[in-house]
Structures are given as C-alpha cells and as structure tokens.
Amino acid sequence: VSDALLRDERITTLGLFVEAYAGLTALLDAQMALHGLSHAEFEVLIRLGRTNGRRLRMTDLAKQAAVSTSGLTRVVDRLEAQGLVERTSCPEDRRGTNAVLTEAGLERVIAALPGQVEVVERWLTGLLDEPEQAAFTRALRTIRDAVRPDATSGS
Amino acid sequence: VSDALLRDERITTLGLFVEAYAGLTALLDAQMALHGLSHAEFEVLIRLGRTNGRRLRMTDLAKQAAVSTSGLTRVVDRLEAQGLVERTSCPEDRRGTNAVLTEAGLERVIAALPGQVEVVERWLTGLLDEPEQAAFTRALRTIRDAVRPDATSGS
DNA sequence: AAAGATTGATCTGTCAATCTTG
C-alpha cells in the first residue's frame, strides 16, 4: 500500500492546526474553569455581551456558536439555572425565544476575560512579532469567512 | 460595568481561531464520515500510520492525540472491533499495551486521505497565496510547539 | 508506592421526534 499521502504537506498543516487548537483550548478551558465557565458557556455569554440589547434568538445564537439548537437549549438551561441568562419570548414572533444576558452574566464573562486575554497573549500573540500576528489573523479571517458564512446571523 | 474587554483585539483573534477551526472541522468530519471514520478515530489511525512499526503504546498515543487514557481505550476498542487496530502487549514491560495498525487500518486511513486533502486545499491552503501559507504554517508551528510540548511522545 | 490500562458513573452534545406558532 502506498503511504506517501501520510506525509502530505497539507495534512501536516492540518495536523498543526488541530494540535495548536487543542493545546490552546486546553489552557483556555483550565483558565475559564476558575470562573466556573465551560467553553460553550463562555461562547454564548460573550456573543450575547457583544450584541445590541445583549440578546439573541436561540436559533441565531446556535448558528453563531456552532452548536445544534438542542445543544444550545441545554447550554442556556445551565446558564439560566446560574442566573447568567434569562429567556424571554419574542414579542413579534411568538415561536421565538430570546436569550438575554443578565447583569450577573455580564459580570461573570467580564471577570473571566482578563484571564483569557492573558492566555492568548502568552501562548499566541506574544509568540509572534507584529507582522506575523497580522498575517496570522488575516489568514484566519479568510478561512473563517469561507467556512462560516452564517457566523454573524442576527447581529 | 465596563465592557471594553469584550472587544479586545486578542479576544477577536481567539474568536477567529475558534470559528475557523469549528467550520473547517465540520467539513472534514463530514468528509471522513463517508469513510466511516470519526475525528478521533482518524487521529489515532494516522498517528499509528506515521510511526515506525505502525505501533504506539496507549499512553503515548493518548498524549499525541490529546485525549485522556480512558478516552483512548474507548477509541481503540471501536477501532479494534472494526479490525483496523490490534492490541499486543509490550514484551519489555508487561504493564503496557501497544496499539498496532492492521493492514485494513492502513488501507482505511489512506482511502480517507484524498478527501481530507481536498477539503484542506479548498478551504484553507487554496485560499492563501504562497507566502501567506508559509506564514500561517510557521505561526501554527510556533504555537503548537509552545502549547503541546509532549505532542511527539514515543515517536 | 507509582505507572499503564481499563471500567463504572457521569456529563455534554447530537439526532429524531414532538409541540407550538406562523
């Protein structure tokens, strides 16, 4: 059996991407755990925090956070139980539900942010000089725009 | 409450990283599913395929693939049930178990690779010109080397 | 006692089915 593909350059790039992501998120998750948040919970809170009115429909939030709608239902269940998010029904479309960030939710995510920034600074941006950082960010944005056309739904 | 951190540049970079990764792996996973493999299974098979003797100890394989040892036990259980991997006990240390890639396992991962390469080419390398690709790969390697010091255990 | 591997309990996410509203 020919196995040249096992060493293919593009597969190597993919491997680096996967390993860098896994290593970095392990550090980020450990940091977030100090503030009682999981990756998925942080993802939801920060997206609500950045939105006008600090609220999004469940469906839009699910698309942005790249989870299924049922997965989002469960994340929001947990966040609501902690008082970090509230559900309110959409006035203009009674099928819909808005997830709304509470004051406590905003405080929680803001409390977690300095630690997250520190990890990113130490293990990512701090390892690259200015032009490298710019090139890296540009490449990521190019890829993101291609593979996640609906990542900004509702915002 | 001050919320300037919500728009911090480094958090934005992190967001791009997470979204690019999520979008890309969704495409890769769909492609791999056509060959009956999950992400974790592919990860294990390709690492065995690249190793001398096509075998690794469970502990080393777990470190490389960034899963817990119990998680690896379960992945190898499934792969063994499909005949893609075999367990053999280490001759020199009877506590250890080697996971060995079978001929069928090698064929399976090689069959899946062209599709993976195609996805990477189309949604990552193909979107960047030569110097951008080189810079992107270099940055990823820098980050990976920092955050995953044990990613090459046993090889 | 420590290391390698596995197992039971549990947690988190998905898919398919269901309920409500448009």
Added chain:
DNA sequence: CAAGATTGACAGATCAATCTTT
C-alpha cells in the same frame, strides 16, 4: 406544511476508582 424550540434516547469523552505490573 414550515420554522423555532424543546425533549428523550443515545454516542462520545472525562474523572475517579480499580487491577496488574514495576
């Protein structure tokens, strides 16, 4: 009937506990 959201059943991974070998 389609869209938004939720629920039950289930798949995949982790942690803590256990067993064997060093």
